[in-house]
Amino acid sequence: MERGEYYPLFETKMGRGRVVYRLFAISLFVAICLIWLHRFNHIITITTNHTQQEEEDDRGIWVWLGLLAAELWFGFYWILTQAFRWNPVFRHPFKNRLSQRYEHMLPEVDIFVCTADPEIEPPMMVINTVLSVMAYDYPTEKLSVYLSDDGGSEITFYALLEASNFAKSWIPFCKRFKIEPRSPAAYFNTIIDSADTTNLGHELVAIKKLYNEMERRIEDATKLKRVPKEARLKHGGFSQWDSYTSKRDHDTILQIILHNKDPNNSKDVHGFILPTLVYLSREKRPQYHHNFKAGAMNSLLRVSSIISNGKVILNVDCDMYSNNSETIRDVLCFFMDEKKGHQIGFVQSPQIFENVTKNDIYGNALLAISEVEFHGADSWGGPMYIGTGCFHKRESLCGMKFSGEYKHKWKSENDLFIEGNLQELEEKAKGLANCSYEENTQWGKEMGLKYGCPVEDVITGLSMQINGWKSVYYNPPRKPFLVLHGMLLERFLWAYKWDTVLIAYGQLTV
Numbered sequence: 001m002e003r004g005e006y007y008p009l010f011e012t013k014m015g016r017g018r019v020v021y022r023l024f025a026i027s028l029f030v031a032i033c034l035i036w037l038h039r040f041n042h043i044i045t046i047t048t049n050h051t052q053q054e055e056e057d058d059r060g061i062w063v064w065l066g067l068l069a070a071e072l073w074f075g076f077y078w079i080l081t082q083a084f085r086w087n088p089v090f091r092h093p094f095k096n097r098l099s100q101r102y103e104h105m106l107p108e109v110d111i112f113v114c115t116a117d118p119e120i121e122p123p124m125m126v127i128n129t130v131l132s133v134m135a136y137d138y139p140t141e142k143l144s145v146y147l148s149d150d151g152g153s154e155i156t157f158y159a160l161l162e163a164s165n166f167a168k169s170w171i172p173f174c175k176r177f178k179i180e181p182r183s184p185a186a187y188f189n190t191i192i193d194s195a196d197t198t199n200l201g202h203e204l205v206a207i208k209k210l211y212n213e214m215e216r217r218i219e220d221a222t223k224l225k226r227v228p229k230e231a232r233l234k235h236g237g238f239s240q241w242d243s244y245t246s247k248r249d250h251d252t253i254l255q256i257i258l259h260n261k262d263p264n265n266s267k268d269v270h271g272f273i274l275p276t277l278v279y280l281s282r283e284k285r286p287q288y289h290h291n292f293k294a295g296a297m298n299s300l301l302r303v304s305s306i307i308s309n310g311k312v313i314l315n316v317d318c319d320m321y322s323n324n325s326e327t328i329r330d331v332l333c334f335f336m337d338e339k340k341g342h343q344i345g346f347v348q349s350p351q352i353f354e355n356v357t358k359n360d361i362y363g364n365a366l367l368a369i370s371e372v373e374f375h376g377a378d379s380w381g382g383p384m385y386i387g388t389g390c391f392h393k394r395e396s397l398c399g400m401k402f403s404g405e406y407k408h409k410w411k412s413e414n415d416l417f418i419e420g421n422l423q424e425l426e427e428k429a430k431g432l433a434n435c436s437y438e439e440n441t442q443w444g445k446e447m448g449l450k451y452g453c454p455v456e457d458v459i460t461g462l463s464m465q466i467n468g469w470k471s472v473y474y475n476p477p478r479k480p481f482l483v484l485h486g487m488l489l490e491r492f493l494w495a496y497k498w499d500t501v502l503i504a505y506g507q508l509t510v
């Protein structure tokens with residue numbers, strides 16, 4: 001970069017075919033107006049002109065009024081939706097420039113994975129998501145992965161311990177062979193599909209064997225609903241379940257599984273540091289409302305603030321794995337752009353389903369939203385936050401308001417200083433995930449995710465925009481995330497969600 005010259009870290013391109021679409025939209029609008037006019041005219045004629053066919057017309061008027069009402073409504077709705085189609089924009093990050101300029105001062109990134117029920121969301125699925133995000137192409141010492149388990153399940157914890165061991169081989173394998181995607185299950189599926197194993201040879205066979213062994217142990221434990229005795233004896237973390245009564249009544253369970261302060265256990269097979277990995281099951285008591293995912297996310301925000309305090313936060317549901325290992329770098333191009341980056345509060349990527357049938361005759365893939373409407377929203381201050389596959393600046397999520405003077409300082413060093421050893425840190429962090437912590441605070445109102453709404457993500461995103469932040473929609477050809485098992489699992493989850501909504505609004509005790 002020459003002195004004074006500014007090369008942006010991303011560019012925004014207008015959608016092609018805008019003029020054609022606008023002509024089409026205007027012609028449709030004229031047509032809608034003509035239909036309205038026609039209805040009005042006819043209704044006025046038959047109400048004022050009572051001379052001919054009076055009886056017949058009187059009966060017909062209700063049909064005409066009904067049609068007018070329907071057409072007014074649909075026309076009005078159509079006009080509103082044009083905002084999403086009028087000016088679609090597309091974002092293109094330049095990650096080479098990011099590396100050139102900021103490779104040595106890339107920020108810490110915290111990744112929050114949420115799970116809530118080991119039966120609906122099997123531990124194998126959860127750890128595949130965790131492994132996929134641990135294997136991002138990003139300096140591992142700047143990456144922390146937190147699993148929030150609202151199911152408080154020992155099996156999920158056991159699976160995560162297994163995953164932390166497997167990661168020691170998996171992460172170097174991913175980086176060495178630059179494989180995609182980095183969820184082991186998804187990757188092995190692509191291998192079966194393409195049968196292209198020749199260049200990876202015995203290394204692939206070895207890693208697949210390790211994975212299969214781990215899978216068998218976890219599947220066995222899941223089926224038996226019991227953690228193997230040896231595992232329990234080996235890891236002190238299981239003792240935290242001693243005081244456990246039920247999923248809705250237990251102390252905070254928190255375990256820092258991998259951390260660079262624990263040198264014996266935090267390195268991969270080649271001696272390189274692994275990302276920090278933390279298991280959290282926040283305290284639950286029957287007399288306190290847990291506020292579903294929003295409550296879990298807010299606990300994670302506080303707990304992570306004293307363990308890694310990443311300035312950028314990625315939130316994914318456990319049924320959605322990372323499909324592109326470069327996504328963090330791409331997204332940082334938006335946040336770190338010297339001119340436009342300051343105001344960007346969050347970067348949302350689409351929810352794309354892994355294996356929707358090719359023709360998708362029922363429109364299950366929701367392509368109109370992900371391929372058209374969100375691009376349209378992006379030109380009006382940005383898309384909504386849809387709860388998963390979203391990167392936030394910690395400040396925007398914690399309720400800070402954006403003002404014109406605000407400039408984010410990306411420092412080369414994290415300002416977090418950890419006193420004492422890991423046990424002390426765990427104890428301190430547990431306190432932040434207690435039920436009573438939020439009493440008489442702004443959590444759930446002005447800070448963190450908002451409570452009291454089944455679509456907590458949408459209202460949280462809107463309030464960030466009210467606070468002055470803009471958002472960006474990032475939808476590259478290789479999708480950043482894929483939702484697992486297509487719609488089948490999603491259908492189950494919807495059923496489960498409506499159940500939780502009914503519980504919330506039916507005032508049943510939870």
Ligand SMILES: O=c1ccn([C@@H]2O[C@H](COP(=O)(O)OP(=O)(O)O[C@H]3O[C@H](CO)[C@@H](O)[C@H](O)[C@H]3O)[C@@H](O)[C@H]2O)c(=O)[nH]1
Pocket residue numbers: 114115116117121148150291292293296316317318319386387388454455456457458490493494496497
């Ligand atoms: O008490 C709870 C309930 C749910 N979850 C997790 O929250 C996520 C989303 O819940 P789910 O039941 O799967 O809802 P969906 O309708 O599939 O989720 C969509 O809609 C939600 C509400 O708008 C968003 O929060 C999600 O991110 C978005 O994927 C899942 O990972 C759950 O494990 C918790 O952590 N605690």
Ligand SMILES: [Mn+2]
Pocket residue numbers: 317319490493
């Ligand atoms: Mn879901």
